[in-house]
Amino acid sequence: MKKFIYLVLIVFFPCQLLIASEAEDTDDQKAIKLVNYVRKADRVEKKVVDHSKFPALQQEFARPQDVTLACLSCHTERHTEIMSNNHWTWDRYEKLDGRGEVSVGKRNILNNFCIGTSSNRETCTRCHIGYGWKDESFDFSEKENIDCLVCHDKSGIYKKEPGKAGYPFEGINLNVVAQSVGTPGRANCGVCHFWGGGGNNVKHGDLEEAMNDCSTKIDVHMGTNGEDMSCVECHLTENHNITGKLYALSSENKNRITCSQCHTEEPHADALLNKHGYRIACQTCHIPYYAKANSTKMWWDWSTAGRLDENGQPMHESDADGNHNYLSIKGSFVWDQNVKPEYFWFNGLADHQLITDTIKEIPVQMNKLDGAYSDKGSNCKTAGCSKIWPVKVHRGKQPYDVVNKNLVQVKTYAKNKGEGAYWQDFDWEESIQAGMDYVGLPYSGQFDFVETEMYWPLNHQVSSADKSLKCIDCHTRSEDGRLASLNDFYMPGRDSFAWLDNIGIILIVLSFVGVVIHGGLRIVLRKNCLHDN
Amino acid sequence: MKIYIYQLFERFWHWMQVLLIFALAITGLEIHGFYELLGYRNAVLVHDFSAWSFVVLVVFAIFWHFTTGEWRQYIPSTKLVKEQVEYYITGIFKGADHPTNKLVYNKFNPLQRLIYLGLKIMVIPVVGVTGMAYMYLNYPNQGMQLESLDLVAGLHTAGAYFLIVFIIAHVYLTTTGHKPLSAIKAMITGWEEVDEKSARAMVVNEMEVALKMTRARLKTEENKSELLDKALAETEEKLGVKKEEKFRDVVANSGAGYFRINRKGVYEEVNKAWANLYKFNSPEEVVGKHYSLSRSPEEFEELEITFNKVLKGETIPHGEVTRVCQDGSVGHHTVTMTPAIHDNEIVGVEGFILDTTARLLAEKELLENKIRLEQLLAEKGLK
Incomplete structure (x- = not known):
């Protein structure tokens, strides 16, 4: 027995060592590994500037532009920084396959929500960081048109007015606003990034109003009962160059934010989980659901728009949760809450269906994400290779030119009837013509509606580790497996070769049957089998 | 009658393999998606740990096989394979004798030799290598590149099915010894119960081997009696006779x-x-x-x-x-x-x-034949 114990020890000691070496640091890992970040609790923050004491901000402001000039009187060259920022230009020149460098900025690109800003600037530019961009006469080199306040207001009383080309509501005390300025908080970013597409959480699904003050259940980083991080703590910004972007309006793999900038490339104590990071984005496991507080729009069908009530007036209908599921001006919608993402291979590159591009496939992919299982190793198109990403897919139907086979710009907004705006006149023919005239592109006069899909890689509403996906959520044969439809590769637990399994099972059954028959015969004939002794 | 067949390490090796292969099979089938038992993560951890344990065990086993010379047990032979197969198909039902005797120097029948050798050089290495690829090349954009896991997974799964089938047949065939449980008891205690005829054959075989070894040594060594004592002691130990029964009794039956x-x-x-x-x-x-x-x-x-x-x-x-x-x-x-x-x-x-009479007679006859042959050759002028 003693010898036996020695043997066990001798043979398994090396194994123990091996396992121990793989699992080192386990205890330290109770605390999350962090770099380049100081926890709020460990910070010493002192207010070193009090803008209320600056005489320049105590003067009477006749126009909001005067506030800008007051800002620039001290921050003298800051306007040069902001004027090259996409928030100002609404232009982003990036390379697209086969089309060279084109602008995929908000100024030109189409989406499958409100379709496009061209011909609708007056209302869309409520989210432009400027004053007065109501048509193409807007002067992008005029520094006084910069709206500093929308981002830097900390008073909470500054608001831009709808349909006013970026001007604030009248009557706001601009002195109070100007003297309150500071680092942009989540409400500053959120006023546009939460409300894009004409309502709360319409577009992203993982960015919405509730995140102005949410618990860590909604977002483990932003939860005000937790680390309470603001947007710019991840979207690090220097000289008004804001890091991070989304593929609704970009196509190149640059200026991105990664989880690893704080969490490192090996955030887990478990080596096996870290290895998953080679091919799986952190977001995939750590954002198991999105739209956790309020619903997000999943479907937008423009083809049903235009139904008016008995008085010939536009109307709206709401679903059980109070979300509009029909608007005469926009068509019908489907909203959803606590949505499971869809999963795609993604390498940081995206294509775009430009207004000038011919429609080649249906549904039209507005911003096709590039990537495949085989995009790896020496095949990698980008530094990180393709990883599996969670994506909100927004589907819908929108008008296209049946003859020219391209998507169309629609003039939706106008203050008055008779200017060709769909939201006033409900006439597709005219509003498409007006939109296409605005961008200077031909329109055949014949339109129909085509199904489109737009992809929104998810990055926010990160769940706590215990709510993250578990192995079995993907490694399962179940149809409900998170990766059930991402089948361009072999994944253990999900995939198998049916023929091989069948052969294996048949062999096992046959050997059992053989044993039963052979053993049974031996028992039946046991008299013969007994040996002499 | 009982003889000592399996040494301590051999038994330890065997039962650790049983434990590890069972652990690997149960967790492996879970990982393959057949059922949920330990939970996927635990299944993977147990599977990986068992796999590494198995590798360590194999290293020790290889060392043991070569230092003890036991590797010779696996030299394949086609001799008596047919007889062994026939025994399992028909002979066993008629109460026929095993076509081969279990000896310390030859403890596997020819069918076992072939199958165990196949396991050692084919199945285990294939499953092992594909398993390592599974564990360490599973994200093939790092280091060595695998196009995909398809082939690795297929081979690994195929090997697993083969092993399961082997184990079913193997466990069943252990019941075909002297008594249904004697082979299993032997693998636990080292002592196998065999019928008298096999035991006798074995004792003679052992003694002959011991004597041959002694003779060979006597030519070079001086302290003759000590050497013989040692040879006898070795034989006794190998047979286990000293511990189990009196030497005399064994000889009496031998x-x-x-x-x-x-x-x-x-x-x-x-x-x-x-x-x-x-x-x-x-x-x-x-x-x-x-x-x-x-x-x-x-x-x-x-x-x-x-x-x-x-x-x-x-x-x-x-x-x-x-x-x-x-x-x-x-x-x-x-x-x-x-x-x-x-x-x-x-x-x-x-x-x-x-008794060596028969051998001497045979040697004499051989010699006579040799002489006669040489004479014949000489007559024909061939020499």
Whole structure:
């Protein structure tokens, strides 16, 4: 027995060592590994500037532009920084396959929500960081048109007015606003990034109003009962160059934010989980659901728009949760809450269906994400290779030119009837013509509606580790497996070769049957089998 | 009758393999998606740990096989494969004898040799290598590149099915030993119960091997008696006879002749085999007589010298001698004499004899044939 114990020890000691070496640091890992970040609790923050004491901000402001000039009187060259920022230009020149460098900025690109800003600037530019961009006469080199306040207001009383080309509501005390300025908080970013597409959480699904003050259940980083991080703590910004972007309006793999900038490339104590990071984005496991507080729009069908009530007036209908599921001006919608993402291979590159591009496939992919299982190793198109990403897919139907086979710009907004705006006149023919005239592109006069899909890689509403996906959520044969439809590769637990399994099972059954028959015969004939002794 | 077949490490190795293969199979099938038992993560962790344990065990086993020479057990042979298969298909139902005997130097039947060798050089390496690829090349954009896991997974799964089928057949076939459980008991205790015929064959085989080894050593070494003692002790240990049963009893059942002579030179005991070799009808006819009856007068002198040496405590292998049987005919055997000890005193001489008459006759015939052949060749002018 003693010898036996020695043997066990001798043979398994090396194994123990091996396992121990793989699992080192386990205890330290109770605390999350962090770099380049100081926890709020460990910070010493002192207010070193009090803008209320600056005489320049105590003067009477006749126009909001005067506030800008007051800002620039001290921050003298800051306007040069902001004027090259996409928030100002609404232009982003990036390379697209086969089309060279084109602008995929908000100024030109189409989406499958409100379709496009061209011909609708007056209302869309409520989210432009400027004053007065109501048509193409807007002067992008005029520094006084910069709206500093929308981002830097900390008073909470500054608001831009709808349909006013970026001007604030009248009557706001601009002195109070100007003297309150500071680092942009989540409400500053959120006023546009939460409300894009004409309502709360319409577009992203993982960015919405509730995140102005949410618990860590909604977002483990932003939860005000937790680390309470603001947007710019991840979207690090220097000289008004804001890091991070989304593929609704970009196509190149640059200026991105990664989880690893704080969490490192090996955030887990478990080596096996870290290895998953080679091919799986952190977001995939750590954002198991999105739209956790309020619903997000999943479907937008423009083809049903235009139904008016008995008085010939536009109307709206709401679903059980109070979300509009029909608007005469926009068509019908489907909203959803606590949505499971869809999963795609993604390498940081995206294509775009430009207004000038011919429609080649249906549904039209507005911003096709590039990537495949085989995009790896020496095949990698980008530094990180393709990883599996969670994506909100927004589907819908929108008008296209049946003859020219391209998507169309629609003039939706106008203050008055008779200017060709769909939201006033409900006439597709005219509003498409007006939109296409605005961008200077031909329109055949014949339109129909085509199904489109737009992809929104998810990055926010990160769940706590215990709510993250578990192995079995993907490694399962179940149809409900998170990766059930991402089948361009072999994944253990999900995939198998049916023929091989069948052969294996048949062999096992046959050997059992053989044993039963052979053993049974031996028992039946046991008299013969007994040996002499 | 029981003999000692499996050494400690062998048994340890075997049962650790049982444990690990079961752990690997249960977790492996879960990982393959057949069921949920430990939870996927635990299944993977247990599977990986078991796999590494298995690798370590294999390293130790390889070392053991080569240091002990046990690897020779796996040298494949096609001899008797057919007979072995036929035995399992028909013979076993008729109560036929096993076509091969289990020996310490040859403990596997030819079918086992082939299958175990196949496992060792094909199945285990394939499953092991694909398993390592599974574990360490599973994200193939790092380091070495695998196009995808398809092939690795397929081979690994195929190997697993093969092993499961092997285990079913293997466990069943353990029941085909002397008694249904004797093979399993042997793998637990090391001692296997075998029928008398196999045991006898084994004892003779062991003794012959021991004697051959001794002879070879005697040519070079000086301290002869010590060497013989050692050889006998080795045989005894290998057979386990010392621990289990009296040497004499084993010899009595072995076909070797056993004798004990007291200090006065009178036979106190001989076994049946001895009596048969000397052509007596029963051992009783010999007991009480003087040991001079066993030799011709000339050769007895030499025996007497040896006898006296043994009484002084030496163990002497006498090599090949010529005996005189009761009817006056002669035979040949090897004899080993060792002091018979009772209460720490030498009370006489005991030993065993192994008949070599048949072998000598055969050797003689061979020699004659050789001579005849050479003559023939010479006549034909071929030489």
